[in-house]
Amino acid sequence: MQSLTTHYQQLLGLPSTWKVENVDLSMLGKQVVINLVYTGKSISCPECGETCSIYDQAPEQKWRHLDTMQFETILVARLPRVNCKEHGVKTAGAPWADKHSRFTLMFEGFVVQLLQHCANTQAVATLLGLSWHAVDQVMRRAVARGMKRRTAETIEHIGLDEKSFRVDHQYVTTLNDLDEGRVLEVVETRTTEATEHLLTSLAREQREKVKSVAIDMWKPFATAVNSLLPDADIVHDHFHVSKYLNESVDKVRRQESRNLNAVGDKTLIGSRYAWLRNPENMSEKQRSSFDELIIACELKTGIAWSLKNMFRVFWRFTCRDTASYFFNYWSKAVDRSELHPMIKVKDMLERHLDNILNYVKHRTTNAVSEGLNSKIQLIKSSARGFHSLESYRTRILFYCGKLNMAI
Ligand SMILES: [Zn+2]
Incomplete structure (x- = not known):
């Protein structure tokens, strides 16, 4: 039968220069503590990679590893320090962890996977018995790793x-x-x-x-x-222009709602989101109550909403001249509405028309x-x-x- 240390030696899959010296199981603390020792005769300098002699050993450090069954598993080791001719005395890196991390790479990989499935840092922290800050640090290292791997490919x-x-x-x-x-x-x-x-x-x-x-x-x-x-x-x-058009419809609605409310008419109260929805995205119920809003009363908000919706056609044109012609037609309709917030946004779009028309080319x-x-x-x-x-x-x-x- 394998001894416990050999068993863990194989499970950890460490380089042959690192040996499992002792495995301590604490039933009370629900912990497995694995002591590792460096048995190599020399080691590479972390700065230049040059093989150097061992100077001494850094103070003991601990790393949280993946749990063994339900037992929290901790690696304990003293990392060797090199004496490099060029860089002086430096602590060598641990093959199982990133520099400055209190977790092994495998544990960090597990945290990253959990975070990818649950976008809530606090929930992941609670689940693993870690602090919010510790999980945040794992995320930062993961992002740094990913950013370093990015290549300078063409992005048009x-x-x-x-x-x-x-x-x-x-x-x-x-x-x-x-x-x-x-x-x-x-x-x-x-x-x-x-x-x-x-x-x-x-x-x-x-x-x-x-x-x-x-x-x-x-x-x-x-x-x-x-x-x-x-x-x-x-x-x-489309994305940026729609934002302005939606905002101006909302300005018209707020103004009109205030005026109506002053004479006891509450038609527009609570209708903000109804005016933001596109007709094709409305449920049947939403559509019928919206129709009541728009047909039953001749609302200024209804006119503003129609103008906003009319502009959606603009994004379908594939020819710059036709799109430009449509814009002129639309802006005249906006002028006729005499709705100040709509005219204001139309003026702004007019000032930037060249760049809006660029959409036709790049889509x-x-x-x-x-x-x-x-x-x-x-x-x-x-x-x-x-x-x-x-x-x-x-x-x-x-x-x-x-x-x-x-x-
Ligand atoms: Zn060096």
Whole structure:
């Protein structure tokens, strides 16, 4: 029969220079403690990889490993220190763990898998008996691993998006790959400088091959794109334009609801989301109550909603001239409505018409931006606000970066 140490030696699959010296089973503490010793005669310097003599051994360290049955399993070892001619005395790395981690790589891999199935850090922490901070650190290392493995492949269509961060109107900007549907990088704020910094996360040869950048009508984004991607077209796409149109319909609704409410008419109260839905996405019940709203009374909100819906046709054109002709037709209808919020947004679209018409050429899909947006929204709501930008960035890249984070 195998001895317990040989048994664990085989289970751990460590290099032959590491031996299991002792296995201690604590029934009371529900723990298996495995002591490891380094038996090699020399070791590589962690800085340069040069084979060096062993100087001494660093103080004892512990790493949490995958559980043995229901028993928490801990590896204990003193890592050898090398005496490198060039780098002096350095502690060698453990083959089973990342530098600075209190967990083995296999345990971290398990945490990553759990997090991929359950997007709630606290739930994973509770399940494994870890602190929120410890799980956060595992996620950071996983993201760092994935980011390091990224290659500088060609990405023809990219997008920039702002996301609110914390409640006090702070923002982060994300750089998205619209071809693959993933977030490439995240920076704090949405200034020109921050956006330029974000764009330089792409290698020079990648920047040269970008054909279009889908952005909001936010000046710093355009300035940064013009300075770093002078050959790419700026596109104000469906995703960004819809946001403004929805907001202006809501402004009309709020104003009208206030006026109606003042004379005791509560028709519009609580109807905000009804006006945001597209007709084809309404259930039968939603559709019939919406029809009552729109037909029974001649609401200004109804007119604003119709104008917003009419604009959806714009995204179907495949010829720039026809799209431009349609825009003129639509803007005249907006003028006739005399609804100030709609006219204001129409004026803004008119000022950026060239870039809106660029959509016809590139036709970047709305689904990618919407998909990433709703995923980030979920991350935000499951975390109930982030204390640090770094945690927010980590989660966006962990869940939306399509990274290879395997051990
Ligand atoms: Zn060295």
